[in-house]
Amino acid sequence: MRCNLIVLLTLLFTSLLHAKDAGSQSLLEKKITLTVKNQLLKDALNKITEMDGVNIIFTGNSLFNTERVSIDVKSVSLKKVLNELLAPYPLTYKVVDDYVVIKRTAANPETNTPLNGFVDPRDTLKGRVTDPVGNALPGVSVTVIGKPFGAATNDVGAYSIPVSPDDSIRFSFVGYKTLVRSVRNKDELNVQMEADSTGLNDVVVTGYGQVQKSISVTGAISTVRTKELKQSPVANLSNALAGRLPGLTAIQSSGLPGSDAAAIYIRGVGTYGANKSPLIVIDGLPRGDANFGDIDVNEVASVSILKDAASTSLYGVQGANGVVLITTKRGKTSGKPNIEFNGQYSQQRPTRLPTYLDAYHTALLINEGRTNEGSSPIYTNQQLQIIQSKSDPYTYPDVDWYSVILKPSAPQQRYNINISGGNDIGTYFVSGSYLHQGSLLKAADNNKYGVSDKYDRYNLRSNINLNVSKMLSLRLDLATRLENRTGPGAGVDQGVAAYDWIFKMLSQYSRTTSPVYNPDGSYAFGTGMPPDWRNILAEIQSTGYYNNFWHSTNGTVEATHLLDVITPGLKIKGLVTFENYGTIDYAQSQHYDSYRYSKDPVTGTETYAQMTTANSLTKTYSTSGYRYYFYDVQLNYDRRFGRHNISGMFLGNRSYTSVYNDLPHVYQGLVGNASYNYDQRYYLQFNFGYNGSENFPPGKRYGFFPAVSAGWIISDEEFFKNNIRLMNFLKLRGSYGIVGNDQISTSRWLFLSNYSPITAANGYTFGNPGTNVAGYYESSVGNENVTWERAKKADIAIETGFFKNAVKLTVDYFHERRDNILTTPRTIPDYLGVSVIQPKNVGSVVNRGIEIDLNVNTHVGKVNLFGNINYSLAKNKILYADEPQLAYAYQYAKGRPIGDSLGYIADGIYRSQAEIDKGPKSTLTAKSLPGDIRYKDMNGDGVIDAKDRAMIANYNFPTQTFGGSIGFAVYNFDFSILFQGALGGVANYQGYLIPQYQYRPYQWNNRWTAQTAQTARYPSMHYNDWTNDNVNSTFWQYKTDYIKLRNFEVGYSLTGKLLQRVKIKKFRVFINAQNLVTWDKLPFNDVDPEINPSGNTAVPYPINKVYNAGVTVNL
């Protein structure tokens, strides 16, 4: 049924195109109205251009500037007008592309010969193209207007091209303003191209590999390009995005080598469902291995985020959380190959590490906790003295575990070589990269099996384009990524990742827990250690190792065929891509000998009790594998009829992912796009995705996701141009549409009921003698109505440019309403008897916000100055979550932001016993002590219990993010700096701040004691019973607002003759750094504000500062 639709639409599309076979000469038929009286021929022609949008090019003849003409016509064809105007002069014209070229009548009468036969090189024009600073610009496209040939500048910016004396030459290059110059009998033409600070001629990659000029974009898209991405010396690309893109929130919560990716969100979060993350699209296609951050930055041309419905609806059922679109680099038709080498060396240092009290103060706090609770102290005064004097480090240890286990810094190296180039036949970009990230574990290098602790990554990419014929072109991309993580065998026997295990131990061990070694050199197992704890150093040195491999290879073949034979501007594309990825994990783990040492204080007898026993290596291994296929066929149409520009795209696709341990995942869909613009001033676009997901039952699988958008370039209107000076660009755009999210649950087949078998062993007993029998039960009741989340998104924006686009400001407002959020129903009566109720599509969330993007790009003398400030605000609110009618209004999730949870409202701490006696009685603990947290009695019943919990923030997710960068380039120096910040996050530090085993300095400094009763900020010490304080409450909540100096870079580029002599085009050295400084409002400065501490006692692997030096060499 659906497929018939595909066929039908395809046929319809093609037949329509057949019907409308427009002529190429239609430009000349354009109706012109023109009145001039005795004006220069030049002005008359310009007037046609201005009024009617006909591009007329005329150069190389003085007649235009001397001859005066008069004409008065109304709605006459351009052909007639030109004939009349030019008749008296030795001038002729012809139509080339969208231009009318007027030139001197040539000796040979090829005036009307078709394009392809036009070859008349009379001279060779040479020249050099540079940027305003004087740097050569390679790869600039140099074309002779009206002639079918062109050239590109070489690596020193030089070009040569055959021309006629009256030709006009066009220089164009992405990112620079296009220039048109006349030849005028010269044989050398050097030009300086100005960077196009507007970026309006930039192209923007949109869904499914479509390319659009950014001026014509009517959706909300933000892009960051290689240059900025490369400034961040981070291993994972996702960490280079923070602060670069308005609308993007990047949260890095761990610095673990090979696993330090930031979580990416677009426009905050709009759902409390299972998947809040954007769809990752690489070179136009959703990928199975969506781990885009591990693509080497040198392979990446740009990272865009698609934010509104207009830009994401093409991805239909998958696009509701936005799309991150990565575009890899391709070669340019520059002739000679460009060989680039990048080498960098970095040191990674933790931004922050937890600090702990020394053994003496820890012991004092332990005793204090015991005393507060009315029990006897653990340490006697004599013992305290020994601890303080550190005279018996084996019985009373004082170990700073962080310095025993961690190095101050870890190295990182990365190398890349890439070669690109191309000519008429094709282009290529080939890149190979190696990344090495060392870890902070000091002892890991002492692993006796010689397996060090590191992350290695190899990236290879080859992007090839081939022009097989005038009509057929091919694209062939191959990319591979190999990763290797190795480390100690710690945690393998616990089923826990080594680093999780090590850092969990590190953040739980107090300095009194255990010595590292015993007097005889064996691993210690201190008396403070519970039996399930381990000697951390031994865990790293003597537990064997793990060796985990990740591999991912993908290949794409795309063929594009022009269908000009059917109608000009039509082409068909077919694409097949595959991807193989998976893991090979291998570990050899073992135990080690450790002993609990004790010394009899009287007799001095030493004993060693063995606590863990060495054994031989045990191997564990696992593999996983995925294979992903995707193919699509698309029809593209792009055509201009005078001032009417029409383009369209129609695409059908399918994907199939084989999974090593599950049924395959499949998608299919249709995608369409139709754009129209009038005179490049009024833009209208319609996009849709019609696609399905196997996550839903038949009949509910397919959805239609349309979006409309429009743009108006007000600054191109006469009234604007004539009246407004400072503002040179003004565009309004808006969009509205619907997008879906099918990743709504972690489980599949929600629509199917499932019956589970019960084995006889676990079954009911019948008979004599009693015999157990097997059974079946309805283990879940399928929700036959389950379907995708639906986001209705609106976006309205204003784009401006001031002072010739030296300053640009874009402001977006968006409003999203997400419905159908999969919600575990809380209003299904128990008497239905359903044991596992599948969630229903009933939740609603509204998400609103603004984005502001301010760009500055200007010259002050020789200094090229650029800067960017971007700010995003996104606030969500739950509108409906299928909550029952609650007794206490303050417990509703409805009306609250996503991520709130029930907790107590703290009301300071009890300063005295008298306050306890007065206040409501806490049922959280058997006995409240002075210094305990006092909670608000929300329902006023005189008792603090679960009913007094209210919805409180508990999700370290900022509502506002901003970035500010500024940079300048002068002579050969360049400098840039990026600040990034986030506001509005609230996190619960209960797990960090309540002493479990470890004690922190701020507890010592700010705890309640009888002396500090009135000023204390933290509760009094407990030893056994922290239950009153150790609950989710506002007491432990802190705002995690922060500003980070994310990035700065200084570079120096060598140019000049010396380099040319050694055949080096460019040599650049630079130093840069990441995460240099963090400013925040946390009252303790040993936890990074980006880490989400909720529910954690373990401080994860720290986030790193990276100091980096590198070179880039272009050959």
Next chain:
Amino acid sequence: MENKTIIYLLAFCCIGAAASCKKDYLNKVASDNVQVEEVFSTITNAEKFVNNIYTSLPSWDYSNGNSYTISSGTDEGKQIWANGFQIFNTGSWNPSSFFPISIDWFNYYEGIRECNTFLKYYDLIPADPSHPAWKPRLKGEVFTLRAYFYSHLFKEWGTIPLLSTPVSPYGSESDLYYPRSSYEDVIKFVNSDLDSAAGALPFAYSDVTLLGRATKMVGLAIKSRMLLYYASPLFNPQNDPTRWQTAASVAKEALDDALANGYVLNSNYANVFLDYNNQEVIWNRPMGSGAIDQVMVSLGNGGWGNSGPIQEFVDAYEMAATGLPITNPASGFNPKRPYVGRDPRFYATVLYPLEWWTWRKIDAQGVDKPTAGQTASGYFWRKYMSVSTDLYYGRGYVPRKWVLFRTGELYLNYAEAQNEALGPDATVYSAVNAIRNRAGMPNLPAGLSQADMRSAIQHERRIEMAFESQRFWDVRRWKIAEVVDNGPVHSVLYSINATDTTYTYPVLQTRVFDASKHYFMPIPQSEMDKMAGKNPDFKQTTGW
């Protein structure tokens, strides 16, 4: 390329796309799911589905309305753990807080859903030509199970929603909301289920592998108990005599059928609860072999001593020789030696201070004393406990079954209904005396008034069916809970000197029963919240 070639190519693509779409590309068979067809397409699988419904039967443990712990919610015993049934003693329970029986609300409805699912797909099940009775038997079992689940909900909540199909939770809201049906409707529904079941089931199975499955006898036992409740003061405030008459005739029918089919009284009262199979038990739930000992046996024997009888319950046992209560000076009771000469069922039910158990004497003030903060009565339960169990060495475990229905109850059901319907006639005497004589107790004195007989039967039920999850509900349906479960209850302490042992009976606990609301269970507040404003016909239990 030629114009035409391309068009052919396009056409080819279209045809290719069309061809590959014959089947819905997204229609993957979820082969790791078991679908309803698989369960009901063979009779063996369908039987497995029925087997699992039996797991919703109440069991001895957990805090359901039929468990051992419920004895401590009434004047039988007391639990030492602070959670669970203690809150019925203190009256500090409400719809918002957890109360043990609240879980029955979901558990029985879960079983009912399974029954409804089976009945919905019954027609899918192929009959087995060589065992024609098989398929209808399964249906009969399921009807009986559903009736049993509803009968439990009936005694606990009174008015309840009646669902006869597995309702999809994802339908429109109006499909989800049911009112609470009246007593009459519940009785009608259950009776109709049992009548449907009766034709398909035998009174007893000759195939020993089927023992434990629902029978026609089980259906009659359910009916008998339910109609007795329906006639009782709590459910029958107008005292409609026809209800008693119906209860009496059904009880008579049930008793006659039981006796005719071999369900006769076991000559040894204690063994009713210890023998894996005995003729008196009509329905039961196998309960493994050591868990009940672990929970109930005293601390000195390695158990947890979770609950024990209270003094009031011990005092209820008559003197064996005279058949008189110990309060009667003629009974022969000696306060110095209180545990001598009592109703023999006392010794099968209660472990009292200084009694021998396994290799040792119970020492409630010594090693059998619970940990600090917990108070115990000084007595332990003996009913169901196997003396061979050795918790220390994990051996000697004997499998047992938790009794759901036994013939003894049918005698007393009949006696009670008949006494209320017609007065204490000879059949009433003979029914009660049959129970008393089996235990070794003398006949009731002749010439009792209807009221005296009522008291005698109530006493007999208390003694005969102690610890069998009956008393908690009996005191409610008789509306005497406000008396017997309201006020102080006592424990026992003893002191031994050279010549004598002295017993004292300190107050163990003062119990609270609020007659305005405690007779029926409240609907858990979380359930009321779900329906607030949406299902106005669903009302909270009166008084709550």
